[in-house]
Amino acid sequence: MSHMTISSDKAELDVPAIHHFLSTQSTWAIGIPLATVQRAIDNSLCFGAYIDxxxxxxxxxxxxxxxxxxxxxxxxxxxxxxxxxxxRLMDAVMAHPDLQGLRRFMLATSTAHGLYAQYGFTPPLRPASLMERYVPDLYQAMV
Incomplete structure (x- = not known):
C-alpha cells in the first residue's frame, strides 16, 4: 500500500481532476461546470488525499x-x-480543529452508510423536521 498524505491546503488541490471526477464519474454532480466546482472549493473547507x-x-x-x-x-x-x-480521509475530516463541538454535522449518501456510521452519523432522528430543495439533475439541465 502506498503512503497517502492528507492536506486541507487548497493550494495543493488538483481542481481540474476534482472537476473531472465530479462531472463525469460521481452519482451526484454529473455535468457540474468547472466554475461551480471552483466556487464551491473557494467557499469550503477542503481535504485532498495524495499519493506521490x-x-x-x-x-x-x-x-x-x-x-x-x-x-x-x-x-x-x-x-x-x-x-x-x-x-483515513474521514479521520482527517473528523479531527480537524475547526469542526469540533458542532451541534449538527450532516451528509447525504446513497452508498456509504457503513463508512459514515463509524463516525457517529445516523439517519435523522427527527426526519419530519428536515426539509430540502433538491434539484438532482441541475447541471445536466444547464447544458
Missing amino acids: GDQVAFARVVSDYATFAYLVDVYVLEEHRGNGYSK
Whole structure:
C-alpha cells in the first residue's frame, strides 16, 4: 500500500481532476461546470488525499465552524478504493480543529452508510423536521 498524505491546503488541490471526477464519474454532480466546482472549493473547507503528489481522494465541508457542517463531494478514485483511504480521509475530516463541538454535522449518501456510521452519523432522528430543495439533475439541465 502506498503512503497517502492528507492536506486541507487548497493550494495543493488538483481542481481540474476534482472537476473531472465530479462531472463525469460521481452519482451526484454529473455535468457540474468547472466554475461551480471552483466556487464551491473557494467557499469550503477542503481535504485532498495524495499519493506521490497525485490527488486520489477529496472531501469538502461547508460550515459556519461554530454550530453546523455539511459534508459533501467525498470520493476516492476507483483505482485506489479498497485500501482504507476513505477511512483515513474521514479521520482527517473528523479531527480537524475547526469542526469540533458542532451541534449538527450532516451528509447525504446513497452508498456509504457503513463508512459514515463509524463516525457517529445516523439517519435523522427527527426526519419530519428536515426539509430540502433538491434539484438532482441541475447541471445536466444547464447544458
